[in-house]
Amino acid sequence: MIRVESITINEFRGVRELTLDFGGKNFAVCGPNGTGKSGVVDALEFVLTGDVSRLSGEGRGDISVKLHGPHVDRRNDPAKARVTVKVTIPSLGKTATIERSLVDPKTVIVTPPDPEVLAVIQQIEAHPEVVLSRRELIRYVLAAPGKRAEEVQALLHLDQVEQVRAGLQKIANGCEKQIAPFETIATQAKDSLLKALGIDQLTNEKLLAATNAQRGALGLAVLSELTATTSLKDGMAAQKPGEPQSLIKAQAVADIAAAREALAEIAAEATKQRVAEVTTELQALASDPAVAASVKRESLYQAGVDLIEGESCPLCDNPWAPAKLKEHLQAKIVHLKDISRKRIEAEKKIAPLIASLGKARLTLDALARHAALVKPPVVIKEATAFRGSCATRGTKLLTILPLGETIKTISTLQGIPQAISEEIEQLEKTILLLPDPTKQDGAREWLTVAQERLEVWREAMRKVKSAKAQAQTARQVSNIYAATSDKVLTGIYEDVEKDFVALYAFINRDDEGKFKAKLVPSLGKLGFDVDFYGRGFFPPGAYHSEGHQDGMGICLYLALMRHLQGDGFTFAVLDDVLMSVDAGHRREVCALLKKEFPNTQFVMTTHDPIWLRHMRTEGLITSKNGVQFRSWNIDQGPTRWDARDVWAEIEDYLKADDVRGAASLLRNYLEYESAELCHRLRAPVEFRGDAQYQLGELLPAGVRHLRDLFRRAKRSANSWNKKDVVDEVAAREGSFSKVADGSNAEQWQINTAVHFNSWATLTKEDFAPVVRALRALIEGFACGKPECGSYFRVTPDRETAEFLNCDCGTTNFNLREKAAAKAVAKKAVPDKKKKVIKKLMDGAGEGSVVKV
Amino acid sequence: MSGNNDEARVPAEVKPSVAAALPDVPGQVFLKFLETLKESGLPDELIARLRKTLVTDKTLTDRALKPAVLGEEQSQ
Numbered sequence A: 001m002i003r004v005e006s007i008t009i010n011e012f013r014g015v016r017e018l019t020l021d022f023g024g025k026n027f028a029v030c031g032p033n034g035t036g037k038s039g040v041v042d043a044l045e046f047v048l049t050g051d052v053s054r055l056s057g058e059g060r061g062d063i064s065v066k067l068h069g070p071h072v073d074r075r076n077d078p079a080k081a082r083v084t085v086k087v088t089i090p091s092l093g094k095t096a097t098i099e100r101s102l103v104d105p106k107t108v109i110v111t112p113p114d115p116e117v118l119a120v121i122q123q124i125e126a127h128p129e130v131v132l133s134r135r136e137l138i139r140y141v142l143a144a145p146g147k148r149a150e151e152v153q154a155l156l157h158l159d160q161v162e163q164v165r166a167g168l169q170k171i172a173n174g175c176e177k178q179i180a181p182f183e184t185i186a187t188q189a190k191d192s193l194l195k196a197l198g199i200d201q202l203t204n205e206k207l208l209a210a211t212n213a214q215r216g217a218l219g220l221a222v223l224s225e226l227t228a229t230t231s232l233k234d235g236m237a238a239q240k241p242g243e244p245q246s247l248i249k250a251q252a253v254a255d256i257a258a259a260r261e262a263l264a265e266i267a268a269e270a271t272k273q274r275v276a277e278v279t280t281e282l283q284a285l286a287s288d289p290a291v292a293a294s295v296k297r298e299s300l301y302q303a304g305v306d307l308i309e310g311e312s313c314p315l316c317d318n319p320w321a322p323a324k325l326k327e328h329l330q331a332k333i334v335h336l337k338d339i340s341r342k343r344i345e346a347e348k349k350i351a352p353l354i355a356s357l358g359k360a361r362l363t364l365d366a367l368a369r370h371a372a373l374v375k376p377p378v379v380i381k382e383a384t385a386f387r388g389s390c391a392t393r394g395t396k397l398l399t400i401l402p403l404g405e406t407i408k409t410i411s412t413l414q415g416i417p418q419a420i421s422e423e424i425e426q427l428e429k430t431i432l433l434l435p436d437p438t439k440q441d442g443a444r445e446w447l448t449v450a451q452e453r454l455e456v457w458r459e460a461m462r463k464v465k466s467a468k469a470q471a472q473t474a475r476q477v478s479n480i481y482a483a484t485s486d487k488v489l490t491g492i493y494e495d496v497e498k499d500f501v502a503l504y505a506f507i508n509r510d511d512e513g514k515f516k517a518k519l520v521p522s523l524g525k526l527g528f529d530v531d532f533y534g535r536g537f538f539p540p541g542a543y544h545s546e547g548h549q550d551g552m553g554i555c556l557y558l559a560l561m562r563h564l565q566g567d568g569f570t571f572a573v574l575d576d577v578l579m580s581v582d583a584g585h586r587r588e589v590c591a592l593l594k595k596e597f598p599n600t601q602f603v604m605t606t607h608d609p610i611w612l613r614h615m616r617t618e619g620l621i622t623s624k625n626g627v628q629f630r631s632w633n634i635d636q637g638p639t640r641w642d643a644r645d646v647w648a649e650i651e652d653y654l655k656a657d658d659v660r661g662a663a664s665l666l667r668n669y670l671e672y673e674s675a676e677l678c679h680r681l682r683a684p685v686e687f688r689g690d691a692q693y694q695l696g697e698l699l700p701a702g703v704r705h706l707r708d709l710f711r712r713a714k715r716s717a718n719s720w721n722k723k724d725v726v727d728e729v730a731a732r733e734g735s736f737s738k739v740a741d742g743s744n745a746e747q748w749q750i751n752t753a754v755h756f757n758s759w760a761t762l763t764k765e766d767f768a769p770v771v772r773a774l775r776a777l778i779e780g781f782a783c784g785k786p787e788c789g790s791y792f793r794v795t796p797d798r799e800t801a802e803f804l805n806c807d808c809g810t811t812n813f814n815l816r817e818k819a820a821a822k823a824v825a826k827k828a829v830p831d832k833k834k835k836v837i838k839k840l841m842d843g844a845g846e847g848s849v850v851k852v
Numbered sequence B: 001m002s003g004n005n006d007e008a009r010v011p012a013e014v015k016p017s018v019a020a021a022l023p024d025v026p027g028q029v030f031l032k033f034l035e036t037l038k039e040s041g042l043p044d045e046l047i048a049r050l051r052k053t054l055v056t057d058k059t060l061t062d063r064a065l066k067p068a069v070l071g072e073e074q075s076q
Helices: A037-049 A115-126 A134-142 A145-156 A159-197 A204-217 A249-267 A269-287 A289-307 A322-335 A337-373 A381-398 A403-411 A418-433 A439-507 A546-568 A583-596 A609-617 A643-655 A659-681 A695-719 A723-743 A764-780 A818-843 B016-021 B025-040 B044-056 B062-074
Strands: A003-012 A015-021 A027-030 A082-089 A094-101 A107-111 A131-133 A517-522 A525-531 A571-575 A601-606 A626-633 A637-640 A793-795 A803-805 A812-814 B009-011
Touching (some): A003 A601, A015 A037, A015 A637, A037 A571, A037 A601, A037 A637, A094 A115, A159 A337, A159 A439, A159 B025, A159 B062, A204 A439, A249 A337, A249 A418, A269 A403, A289 A322, A337 A381, A337 A418, A381 A403, A381 A418, A439 A583, A601 A609, A609 A659, A626 A659, A643 A764, A659 A764, A659 A793, A695 A723, A695 A803, A695 A812, B025 B044
Parallel strands (some): A027 A601, A571 A601
Antiparallel strands (some): A003 A015, A003 A082, A082 A094, A094 A107, A107 B009, A626 A637
């Protein structure tokens, strides 16, 4: 994965032109709502993935990246809208420039055109979740189990796992479905064989006994065993080639009986009752147009699910996401569950009717063959037509839709036309008039028919066996896949759960150090319950505060990303994700990100300057690695608090004789900077619960405090007898006093020339010196080295102040006097002694001598 | 920056070889699945076919899976 060194955004979303230098390190963008922070997030997402989820996610309607990604004034010139990032790829030890334009968001320009770098970009495109917004974060925490499973599945790319699971299941179901028709054919073949053999059970003994009786009549050897290849006609002379096939009287008589039986089944009272029952149910379904339409749709959705293959629609070639589309259709099918149940019930009742029609078709088939062999041939026109109609109706009934057609087809199952019975009777009479064969001919005919039907049955059984074997294999494969994927996923969820718990417990160790959570996957759902102070497990939204839920969201995201990308988790954008976390826990979040993810570069946005300050004081970002947006307008995009720009801008206002504009900007800037100065110097400011401090409350306090700090630094240096340091501090103090006195900042309330309320009424000539004086004052708070330029700060940021220093270390004054430092050291000794005593006492046995 | 460098303009599409190099969850599942199949006593040919489909070709459609599971005898 990558680290972003810098980003340049041109004419993209609300940004006209902006370059931010991340230096490959954590970076924060802070600013009030509507100042353009999201533009930076969108630009990062766009350049790395080719997409902007804010514009392309669910429920975005007609909004699209291509149309609405460019700045509104560049919507007809998308070529101008582009984002460029300079990146390093630690794993490759390479740097590159990556650029995308809104002309073609899916095309990325990599310079130099290195395939390895491109491969990394493609990895990010495959894992676009490097950007996490608060909106997305809440999806992991507060979503319904099914929806959460979808979100987590999308993050872990489980759609592929599910696609294979569904595919293997479908194959297994299909194979099992195939067994029944083969079994029906085998049963029919067995019935037909039993009839030919004249036995009631198909056992080897009975079959061999019947066969050997006939073989005996022909003087053929007795068959002692029946194998898979045994021929009942073994040793019998084969039919001469060209010899016409003759009618086998006994068989024909048996087939006539079978046909009558099959036709009687259709005409039977039980069939009539079933027809009436099914007709009523189908009519009820058909009478409600909504239900009828639903049945139709349900069937369409089902067919759709079965047909989804490949990455695009076979009709219009538009790309689709097969897993998403299947899920979509499956949801619709589930929605039509009741309709589906009624349809399945009706289909079950129709199945015996289809079987009766099949039986009639087969037996009438046999009669047609016999009728053709009789001399002269008997015409059984009606029976043949009925046979055809049985086949057609059987096929029609296999598909229940359209319902009207099915009802119509079923209504034709009302008895058997008299003409058919007459034709069969005529055929029977003709056959019975034929001379009975001799005993030898009869035996020969018997063996021929028996062998024929044995072959048919054997083939049918082979198909049943093969279908069963396939079904068994397919089911075994499907079951193994299901079990394996469950095991792997459960392991992943366990790992993620463990990591999530550890991360969350870290940031809440003050009150939830023994926190526990359960991620429970089941049937496409992902349950998520969390412990609430040892009182039991509940959904995260049940009792935990919004702030805690935000914390859970980021921890779950981090745990998932760490599992997903491992060492490759080197970059993430956190877009205002911790807005409701309280100050204490924000500090812990900073510590967590720093400690647990030292190799991940986080780009964070926040509208809260205090949060930005936390990031700095906790060392998550350096003082230079943050930007504060102050305003946004449609023509310029975001503007930031950048000292050089601000002073130049104020000068521009004055040049244009706009004192009001200059005064307003100066006041806002000083308010922002004064807050930062007071924070860094730990200046005492009268506390306000609403944290709305004004310039008059901040800047004088900062000035007074820095003066005091210089005095303390001098006292300290004197106590340590460091003359050179005393001189250095005195020089600094002198310089600062000069600019402070020059600005009159400490006489804020009484000096109208420096009170901002009066600024706007001053003339340009009167206001210019005020600006110069305040600029000098602000610069007086900073390290004089141009490459540093950071404001002085007091360290540590809590407890006893020890040092006054700057970021580069050029300024580093001790604030503690020698006596005080010694007192602290002295106080520390008894503490140490106490610890030693306690340790020894804890481990000491009777009679031990404890020396302190 | 070389915004005009046509050679550098490469359609952003994930290549199977690249995807295979990712520490992805589907990959873990497929490999574990094939390993378990081997222990189950199912024919080696079947496992080889599934390996080719899932791991080498990365074609996960029903149409690709069916011949892999059922072999040549898929239609009776």
